[in-house]
Amino acid sequence: MRSDMTNTLDRTPDEDVPEFPMPRAAGCPFAPPPEMMRLHAERPVARVRLWDGSTPWLVTRHADQRALYGDQRLSVDPTRPGFPHMSAAFQEALSKNPPSFLHMDDPEHARIRRMVTGPFIIKRIEAMRPAVQKMTDDFLDTMLAGPKPADLVRALALPLPSLVICELLGVPYEDHAFFQDKSAVGVRRDASPEESRAASGALMTYLDEQIGAKLADPADDLLSDLAARTRTGDLTRHEAAMLGLLLLGAGHETTANMIALGVLALLEHPDQLAAVRDTDDPKVLAGAVEEMLRYLTIVHNGQRRLALEDIEVGGQLIRAGEGVIIPGATGNWDHGVFPDPERLDITRDARRHMAFGFGVHQCLGQPLARLELQVVYRTLFRRVPTLRRAAALEEIPFKDDGVVYGVYELPVTW
Numbered sequence: 001m002r003s004d005m006t007n008t009l010d011r012t013p014d015e016d017v018p019e020f021p022m023p024r025a026a027g028c029p030f031a032p033p034p035e036m037m038r039l040h041a042e043r044p045v046a047r048v049r050l051w052d053g054s055t056p057w058l059v060t061r062h063a064d065q066r067a068l069y070g071d072q073r074l075s076v077d078p079t080r081p082g083f084p085h086m087s088a089a090f091q092e093a094l095s096k097n098p099p100s101f102l103h104m105d106d107p108e109h110a111r112i113r114r115m116v117t118g119p120f121i122i123k124r125i126e127a128m129r130p131a132v133q134k135m136t137d138d139f140l141d142t143m144l145a146g147p148k149p150a151d152l153v154r155a156l157a158l159p160l161p162s163l164v165i166c167e168l169l170g171v172p173y174e175d176h177a178f179f180q181d182k183s184a185v186g187v188r189r190d191a192s193p194e195e196s197r198a199a200s201g202a203l204m205t206y207l208d209e210q211i212g213a214k215l216a217d218p219a220d221d222l223l224s225d226l227a228a229r230t231r232t233g234d235l236t237r238h239e240a241a242m243l244g245l246l247l248l249g250a251g252h253e254t255t256a257n258m259i260a261l262g263v264l265a266l267l268e269h270p271d272q273l274a275a276v277r278d279t280d281d282p283k284v285l286a287g288a289v290e291e292m293l294r295y296l297t298i299v300h301n302g303q304r305r306l307a308l309e310d311i312e313v314g315g316q317l318i319r320a321g322e323g324v325i326i327p328g329a330t331g332n333w334d335h336g337v338f339p340d341p342e343r344l345d346i347t348r349d350a351r352r353h354m355a356f357g358f359g360v361h362q363c364l365g366q367p368l369a370r371l372e373l374q375v376v377y378r379t380l381f382r383r384v385p386t387l388r389r390a391a392a393l394e395e396i397p398f399k400d401d402g403v404v405y406g407v408y409e410l411p412v413t414w
Contacts, residue, residue, distance in 0.1 A: 017055055020048035020325065021301050029398055030265055030296060031342060032329035036060065040330045045316040048325065052091075056084035056323030057316070058302070060330035062337045062354070064314045068326060069359035074305040075105050076361060083306045084323030086403065089196035100242045106360060115229060116243060116364065119168060119222050125367040128164070132372055135163055136379050144383075149390030149413040156380070157260035157410070158252070161372055165251030168368075169244060170221025171210060176252075179203060183249045190401050200245075207241040207248070222247065247365070254298065255369045257399065257406025259376050262292045264396070264410055266377070267389055269344050276346060277381035282374075288346035289373045294332045294353035295344050300405040302327040303357060328354045386414045 022033035031037075039046045040060035047055040059065055068074055078085065078094035085091035094103060101112035118124070136156070143155040162180060166173040185191050185199035214227035226240040235243070266273040276288050302325035311318045318324060332353045333341035356363035363369070381387065389396075390411035397408040 017047050017049045020050060020058060024398075024400065027394070029393070029396075030261075030268075030344075032297070032300075032327070032333055036327060036330055037333065040334070045314040045318075050084060051087055052085070054082075054084060054323065056325055057318050058325050058327065059313060060327060061314060062331040062334035062352075065326050065328070065331040065354060066358050068305065068311075068313060068324065069303075069354075069357065069361070071311060072106070073307060073309040073311050074324060075308050076103050076109075076305060077105055078103050078304075080306050082321045082323055084304050084325055086301060086304070087190070089191045089193045092193040093196050093200055100246045102246060102361070109360065112235070112239070112243070113360075113364065115226070115234065116222070116247065119225070120364055120367055122367045125371055128168075128368075129371055129375065131167070132160075132164060132375050133379065135160055136375050137383075140380065140383055144414075149411045152263060152410040152412045153256070153260050153407065154409075156376070157263070158256040160259070160376065161255035162252040164368070164372060165248060168222055168251070169248060170214065170219050170223045171244075171248060175206070179206065179248055180252065183253055203245050203249075204241055207244040208237065210244060211237060211240050250363070251365055251368070254363075254404055255372050257298050257404045258293070258296065258369065258373060260410045261296055261298060261406045262373065262377060263380065263387075263412075264389070264407060265292065265296060265344060266381070267387070268393070272344050272346050273381060276377050277385065279378075284346070285374050285378055286370070287348075287350070289370055289377070290350040290353060291344065291346045291348050292373070292377075293355035294338065294341075294348075294350040296405070297329040297332045297353075297355050298405045299355070299357075299403070300327070300329055301403055303361075328357070384414045387412055388414065 018035055018039070022035040025031065025034050036058075039058060044061040044064060045057055045059050048058045049055050059068060077083070078091075085094065101109050104112065139156045139160055143150050146155075158180065159176070162176045163173055165171075166176065171179075182199040182203045185195055191199075210223055211227045211230070214224040215230070218224040218227065223244050226235065226243055229235040230237050230240050266276060276285065279285055279288075305324040305326065307318045307320050307322050307324060309320050332338065332355065335341060337352055338348065338350065356366040390413040396410065399406045399408060
């Protein structure tokens with residue numbers, strides 16, 4: 001039975017339904033959009049208007065978000081009517097192509113996820129630390145030997161995670177420019193359906209060829225494991241290529257943006273930078289990375305879901321067939337969970353952040369991302385203690401147009 005308060009937001013006038021996504025405030029590149037934080041304070045479950053005129057629910061409080069992440073009555077299937085797509089290109093790509101396991105509900109999601117969980121278990125990832133350290137030092141050697149100023153995105157933030165994921169998957173690193181370019185189109189919110197279709201088609205063709213090569217000549221890498229599963233019938237070749245594509249894109253795009261944006265945030269907070277640079281305690285460094293993840297929340301346009309049944313959350317009824325958007329940034333800046341959330345504090349216990357999502361669909365590669373961030377932040381500032389911005393903050397191009405927030409360039413000098 002519905003309570004009286006359940007009806008309150010159903011009657012929100014059209015003029016009170018804000019457009020989503022929302023712009024960040026000028027001069028505050030690390031903070032969530034002020035309109036989104038206003039809703040968090042005043043209407044934590046509120047309708048917003050998307051590009052196509054649809055009005056899904058935006059759920060902004062930490063406790064409500066965690067509850068929804070674990071609710072099996074919400075679907076990630078983008079082919080269902082009413083799913084809150086990010087753009088026309090995303091709608092076409094997700095509705096017309098066979099879904100990746102990211103867009104599958106259980107039990108099918110769980111079946112496929114189990115097949116790629118092994119390479120990302122913490123023990124195996126931790127064994128990669130010396131290799132990631134050497135890669136980081138090699139890229140820094142090249143940057144330091146080159147001209148000043150340098151673009152940290154091109155010198156370190158993008159090539160490092162690209163090389164790491166290539167090694168893990170067994171993809172030739174010499175192809176990195178191709179997949180970086182195509183992947184960048186795939187995460188642009190303003191990409192046209194035609195651009196998105198062409199980029200995803202080229203990447204799928206590439207990964208299918210890689211799977212074929214691994215079938216003919218297997219090696220000790222993840223793509224060979226996926227290829228082997230096509231022989232046993234556990235995966236179709238298309239499913240194997242789709243998984244490879246997902247891991248290749250996610251393995252470099254998100255971490256690359258987090259490296260660059262995190263470096264910029266630390267440069268803007270020199271006391272926190274010094275604490276990261278000077279610590280010899282792995283636990284302090286690990287905690288610093290968790291705080292950086294909380295503070296920045298680079299997946300900034302919200303996780304998308306569709307209600308399969310009526311769900312009440314935060315005193316509001318969300319009806320079956322209605323879309324739901326869960327913006328991690330507001331949950332990670334929830335005053336009730338993280339006191340003074342607008343303050344970057346690497347001594348904070350930030351482990352309850354949801355930068356990687358939460359529940360069964362949380363990011364598969366988070367152990368690898370954590371390792372790379374721990375290595376990069378400490379190594380960069382120890383080796384280049386005089387590192388500083390080589391451009392004014394307002395001159396740095398931020399990725400407001402992307403699924404993943406970050407910077408296109410980060411000019412630095414030393």
